[in-house]
Amino acid sequence: MNAEIIRRYGESRLPRYTSYPTAPRFSPSIGAGTYRDWLATVPESDPVSLYLHVPFCRSMCWYCGCHTTITQKDAPILDYLTVLKQEIKLVSKAIGRRQSVSEVHFGGGTPTIMTPDEFLDLTATLNKAFDLGDAAELAVEIDPRTLTLEMSEALGQAGMTRASLGVQSFDPKVQKAINRIQSAEQTGTAHANLRKAGATSVNFDLIYGLPHQTVDSAIETARVAAAMRPERFAVFGYAHVPTFKKHQRLIDTAALGDAHERHAQAEAIAATLCEAGYRRIGLDHFALPEDSLSIAAGRQALHRNFQGYTTDNASTLIGFGSSAIGRLAEGYAQNDVAIGRYANLISSGELATSKGYRLTREDRIRAWIIERLMCDFQVDFGAMPDGFDLPDESIGKANQPLQTLVADGIANWHGDTLRVDTQHRFLVRTVASCFDAYLGETGRTHATAA
Template identity: 50%
Template sequence: MRPDLADSYGQHRLPRYTSYPTAPHFSASVCESDYQTWLKSLDAQQSASIYVHVPFCRKMCWYCGCHTSVTKRQEPIAIYAAGLRTEAYLVAETVGRRQPISHIHFGGGTPTIMTPETFADLVGSLRHSFAVLPDAEIAVEIDPRTLSEPMAEALGFCGVNRASLGIQSFDPVVQHGINRLQSFGQTATSVDRLRRAGVGRINFDLLYGLPLQTVASCLDTVAKCLELHPDRLSAFGYAHIPSFKKHQRKIDASSLADSVTRHLQAETIAGALVDAGYVRVGVDHFALPNDNLALARQEGRLRRNFQGYTDDCADVLIGLGASAIGRMQQGFAANAVSTKDYLARISQDRLAIAKGYLLTDDDRFHAEIIERIMCDFAVDLSEISRRYGRDPRLAVVDHSRLGSLIADGVVAIDDGRLTVARGAEFLARCVASVFDAHLLRSGATHSQAV
């Protein structure tokens, strides 16, 4: 525990570095013709990943920072799913063949808000448009409050082999404060249904820093989670940005913890999970020792993408759906955010891209440094600089912040290798920001560093 560091750096607003450059730097200068060129240039021998965004929920959770909306009807969901099937076809037609796929991730929103039949049709379309590999990981984000037994069976039938269940907190006081009432029984029933259906890999998603949350309630939530034996857990800090998500205004800001208390909650969760036998992966993920994520960390293969930490080694991510972001070798492609705009593009047989970013060699240079800091808490600046033909001294963008981090014992640099100090890993985002060439000229609002 380093509460002094949490107090010094915790209030800084910084990106989560799930991409570099981050989404606020995307622009409409990258257009459909660019994306078409990128898709046509994909290597037929290299597998890609797919992210599918489903922007619908039955009820709005006040903490939510995702692109989603509330609907009680199935009709708009069915129309949207038809758009996803069309987009998959359009992308495959542009590629010119069935690109091999090693990972598919359904996010949201609540992907399982679809009927079992609609979901099965969508997965069938993906398998028709792309060559989904036999050992591909197919993951789905799930709201345990709405998962029915027929839907769980459909997931198993469609080959889903990993499920991420949103939990956040089991404390009823906290649940009332975020408008998400979810009992332990509902969660346990969902886990049982998934495992009986053959969805054997289970992830739990937790949050700390929520309104009225305490260290004791964090510990109680972890204890309940352990009863269900998940393979992985994530523990993210709640990002309170009501200017970006208006429904967050329903949360009383005075009920939120300061950075020191947030740090204590995070480290309490981490300590309990490590004591229970989980391996700490990066800043906020935990996995059983035999889980692929833990093995990737151990073997130096850990990566960072829009879902957080991953063992997915594919360099290409195809984004499908409203607000989905894809990553090609050349840069990022972001779809139209609103469902209306997305479907309008698809209905015209157009790719749904609305903006993007063309990567430069300088971006790739800084991106690799930042990813290694976020994944390994260390980076060989000399080695990466040599490969890019750069002077290692030019890697640093914010010399003032680096100086402070060194003086405070957060990092050390020896013979061109930067290492984050033991106990200061929670400040990885602060360390990574030292190498962010875009941050100082960005007007974007980010989440707290701790």
């Protein structure tokens, strides 16, 4: 990517497009009653995915953009788990049966902040309310600094198949600047224990663009991490949005690199992982060739949801916990972000939906286009699903923002197929944004494009 392209586009702030429309478009007009109606229409023959949000950590990582709360006490966690189990039962009742499940994902926060017994009790509640079966994938996000051997064993007992470990950077200077001290040895021990417990697929999260991070330190982190041989990596650019995440004000902005430095770090990590035998998947993932993510990418069968790139093709995603977002055929539904309000609603026997979005036909078309661009770096307008068509001036070659990108060589046309140029792959969100009818309406600050 040349310097002029980075100058023109690299500092643009754009959504990550883990959904379309994006969450800032959600409205309070979608409440508990609407969500309950949607749940009642979930097809019995269509397995669903479940996401459970556990919004607690023992300490705050200053780069964090998640909805989480810091607690040194166990009582708030226990209270929350009690409510979470009530919500699971309420949702199952609204569906009207013990719905089959293809995938369960525990996110946060730090889901493994629970004790082993608490985690097993929570998964037992899930199993009573939903049909997980033997084929369901069970994925857990993990902080290696606090993972115990006993918790690893409990995860295995619960049926964990995938684990995602936060690494970010092994550079001590960077770790101090983001308030996350974590050795490679800690990470390696956690990884080994999870393997012994039954994890067949492990992901490491890395971040570029952190304070004091350099190309050399990014390469060294990627080299050390790749030597542990997880199946996957997710490599994200740090999004500095202190207006929305006040703890990010503790990060020295003078220590953050510009768009050129961020891009150099991202490319250095990519090159290191590729040299170690990983394939580039989508915008920011890497996987070993035999991993299911690589196989799906080769078949152009990748999908994208709130957890990033996935092989999960369930049409329904049900979110549990404060701030959790669900995706159903009719649209999106999000629980109240505030833990107290969420708990009060569920405890009263009501669903905790505070906002959402009802999809229009045009939304579905644009969502399909954006997902294919984000997953495949191309979209064939001649192969759009039946009923998906829009006027050329609205979405095709006459799209003026897109025409500018084509003129700059960032994207190009091959017949009816729009492709993102390989050397400009980190600007795929910029190309996708050309099909976002709502971009710029909400005033929300997003991550930089490169």
